[in-house]
Amino acid sequence: MKIEELNYKKGGKKILEDVNLKLDSGKIIGLLGENGAGKTTLMRIIAGVNSVPEGVITVNGNTKKVSIKENVSLSDHLDGFKATNKISEIVHFYSAVYQDFSITKYEDIANFLGLDMTKKLAALSTGTRGKLVIALTLARSAKLYLLDEPLSGIDSISRKKIISSIIRWKDDDSTIIISDHYVTAIASLLDEVVIIKDQKIRDLIPVEKIQSDYHLGIEAYYEKVYLGEIQ
Numbered sequence: 101m102k103i104e105e106l107n108y109k110k111g112g113k114k115i116l117e118d119v120n121l122k123l124d125s126g127k128i129i130g131l132l133g134e135n136g137a138g139k140t141t142l143m144r145i146i147a148g149v150n151s152v153p154e155g156v157i158t159v160n161g162n163t164k165k166v167s168i169k170e171n172v173s174l175s176d177h178l179d180g181f182k183a184t185n186k187i188s189e190i191v192h193f194y195s196a197v198y199q200d201f202s203i204t205k206y207e208d209i210a211n212f213l214g215l216d217m218t219k220k221l222a223a224l225s226t227g228t229r230g231k232l233v234i235a236l237t238l239a240r241s242a243k244l245y246l247l248d249e250p251l252s253g254i255d256s257i258s259r260k261k262i263i264s265s266i267i268r269w270k271d272d273d274s275t276i277i278i279s280d281h282y283v284t285a286i287a288s289l290l291d292e293v294v295i296i297k298d299q300k301i302r303d304l305i306p307v308e309k310i311q312s313d314y315h316l317g318i319e320a321y322y323e324k325v326y327l328g329e330i331q
C-alpha cells in the first residue's frame with residue numbers, strides 16, 4: 101500500500117497534509133493519533149470511500165478506485181442497516197455485495213466470537229456489535245484490512261476475543277491497519293506504528309525499533325511523540 105503526495109481538505113479546513121506512506125504487505129500497523137487527528141479520514145481515503153483531489157493511492161498495484169475497493173476491506177459501523185435487520189440479513193447483504201466475502205469464513209469467525217445469526221441489530225450489545233463488525237470485515241479475502249476503532253466501548257474480555265480473532269484469521273500476505281485509542285490493548289498485535297499529528301504523518305516506526313532504540317512501550321512512545329519529547 102502506497103500513498104503519494106496526499107493533501108485533503110474538508111469545508112476549507114486542512115485535514116491531511118503532504119502524506120507519503122509506504123507499507124509492506126503482511127504487517128499489522130497501528131494508526132495512532134488524538135481525537136480528530138484524521139485516522140478515520142485516512143482510512144476512508146485509502147478504501148476509496150472519500151475521493152482525493154490531490155494524491156495517489158496504490159493498493160496491490162491498483163490505483164483505480166473500483167480495483168482498490170475490491171482489495172480493501174474497511175470495517176463498517178453498520179449505520180446503514182435498520183435496527184430490525186437480523187445478522188443473517190446483513191451477512192447475506194455482504195455476500196451479495198462483495199465477491200470475496202466467504203460465508204464459511206464468516207461462520208468460523210462468528211462461532212469463535214459467539215455470534216447468533218438470528219439476533220436483530222437492535223438487540224446487540226456494544227461488544228456483540230463490535231464482534232459482528234470484525235467478523236464481517238475479516239470474512240472478506242482482501243489484501244488490506246482497515247479496522248477503525250474495533251475496540252471502542254468494548255469490555256476487556258470481548259476486546260481480547262476480538263484481538264484473538266484478528267490474529268487467527270489474518271492471512272500471512274494481507275496487511276492490517278488498525279486504529280484505536282486503546283493503544284495498550286492493540287499493542288501485542290502490532291509490527292509497526294504510524295502516528296498522525298498536526299495533519300501529517302509524524303512517524304512510521306517498527307515496534308522492535310521503539311523497544312531497542314527508545315526502551316519504551318508503544319503507548320509511552322506515542323505519548324512522548326505527541327508531547328514533543330521525541331522529535
Ligand SMILES: Nc1ncnc2c1ncn2[C@@H]1O[C@H](COP(=O)(O)OP(=O)(O)OP(=O)(O)O)[C@@H](O)[C@H]1O
Nearest residue numbers: 110111115133134135136137138139140141142249
Ligand atoms: N464530514 C466532515 N466535514 C467536515 N469536517 C470533517 C468531516 N469529517 C471529519 N471532519 C474533520 O476532520 C478531522 C479528522 O476527523 P477524523 O474523524 O478523521 O479523525 P479521527 O482521528 O478518526 O478522530 P477520532 O479518534 O475522534 O475518531 C476532524 O477535525 C473532523 O472534525
